[in-house]
Amino acid sequence: MVVIGGGPAGLAAALRARDCGVKRIVVLERADTLGGILEQCIHTGFGLHYFGEELSGPEYAHRFIELLQKTDITVMTDTMVIGIDKNRVVTAVSPEHGLMKIEAKAVVLAMGCRERPRGALAIAGSRPAGIMTAGTAQKYVNLDGYMPGKKVVILGSGDIGLIMARRMTLEGAEVKMVCELMPFSGGLTRNIVQCLDDFNIPLRLSCTVIKTHGRERLEGVTVANVNERFEVVPGTEEFVECDTLLLSVGLIPENELTKELGIALDSVTGGPIVDEMRQTEFEGVFACGNVLQVHDLVDYVTLEAQLAGEGAANYILGNNQAEKVYVRPECGLGVRYLVPQKINIKNHRDVKLYFRVNAIYKNARVVLEVDGTVISNKRKVKLAPGEMEDVLLKAEVLAAMREDSRVLVRVDV
Amino acid sequence: MAKEMTCVSCPLGCLLTVVFEDGKALSVTGNSCKRGIAYAETEMTNPTRMLTTTVKVRGGVLPVLPVKSDKPVPKSRMFECMRVINAVVLDAPVHIGDVVIKDILGTGIDVIATNDMTSV
Helix, strand or coil: CEEECCCHHHHHHHHHHHHCCCCCCEEECCCCCCCHHHHHCCCEEECCCCCCCCEEHHHHHHHHHHHHHCCCCEEECCCEEEEECCCCEEEEEECCCEEEEEECCCEEECCCEEECCHHHCCCECCCCECEEEHHHHHHHHHCCCCCCCCEEEEECCCHHHHHHHHHHHHCCCEEEEEEECCCCCCCCHHHHHHHHHHHCCCEEECEEEEEEECCCECCEEEEEEECCCCCECCCCCEEEECCEEEECCCEEECCHHHHHCCCCECCCCCCECCCCCCECCCCCEEECHHHCCCCCCHHHHHHHHHHHHHHHHHHHHCCCCCCCCEECCEECCCEEEEECCCEECCCCCCEEEEEEECCCEEEEEEEEEECCEEEEEEEEEEECCCCCEEEEECHHHHHCCCCCCCEEEEEEC | CEEEEECCCCCCCCEEEEEEECCEEEEEECCCCHHHHHHHHHHHHCCEECCEEEEEEECECCCEEEEEECCCEEHHHHHHHHHHHHCCEEECCECCCCEEECCHHHCCCCEEECCCECEC
16 A cells, blocks of 8 residues: 555554555655644644644644554655556655655555645735745744744735744734635634734735735735625725735645546545545545645544545455445535545445535534435534534435435535 | 633634623633633633744754643743743754753743654
């Protein structure tokens, strides 16, 4: 089994596959250390669901790295996968081993995601130094030990942007404001409280950066309010002096290898279409973590990766590979996507359906319907697009389903 | 008097309603667990937060090491703590869980390493 990516998803998938009896596992990691993005996420808040305690990113990763080191799982860092062919032969390069071809019975895709860059946004202005993604700034401050600027504006209120607002403030920078195009933040409420409110950093909703100023170094940005059609409201333009603009404007699953294999992607998640064991539409290829869907909490990445690891193990060992009958759960009102996109009704196990809502709902209900019958109806004080939700499809419900059964998840307002 | 606040104890972020008098919480509602009550009570009297940052390292594979306070730090003393932490330089190797600064500013709070740092 080949695991591509040694972040939280790859680590958990490899460990679970080992527990399920897979003998030869190799984890290929592009960076020179395991742990993925957790290594630079030095704030706490990781592990509350999985470990029942609040850990920092490196501490969370360390628990899995330690477990992995006690096994005979092969780890190759500094190793970049450059292709997978139709026979599941993985091609990788590393300074140490040169060009390698590894024949895999099963492949787990755990490449994570990357940040949407400035080039993907329509901001006028030249290309001075001082404009970078929030994650790049996070790496500079937390791993490389240097501050990328003194006066900061942050565009986008995703969690990384919020976390970096606090981090830069603690290190002595002046964070002038966080601008968010939407009328609500995409970050966790607790991060707005402890990263912005605690330091009196204003969060400007329905507001964006329309122009950057400066040639060699950023000298400021022009911000403006937008209307409900995201058009600039004339007269609201304002110059804000700053030397740094951080972008926290979305994450994109890194699926170049997946696409090369011709695997179908979900147009909403940007990740592959998978079944309940996270097998993609290419047999023997599984996906988990942020390459499959962008998560807010690493705890859910771990759970998802364990499913993929178990699925890959079953595939290699020939367990539960009997006839598969798939139903495709449907997104009802208010639901943007569902993962997994298909469920094998012959696999009688509890299946959690993960989803995001399309807007903020207060005192709403999450309804799961099978063939028109309400299976569960759970009240939620608040539903927000920034927070992943889940609903449980129990094994006994699944067992009673037919080939033409319809599963629907919707929000009842 | 009543006040609304978002509990930051975990990513759930429960919206709490705190009824208080003379700065003391009388009742807390909206919480999903008992940590919400504790949060509201300290938030009304002495708000605290976990402090996470980095410390300079000499001779390590990286120039800085991530650290955290082993208990929440009073919000009002965050920047004072940062000044103390930023003045420290450690020598590699350092192990995860090692105490980096003991009893910072006499608060009884230790600053501990949250990752390993091997030496070059």
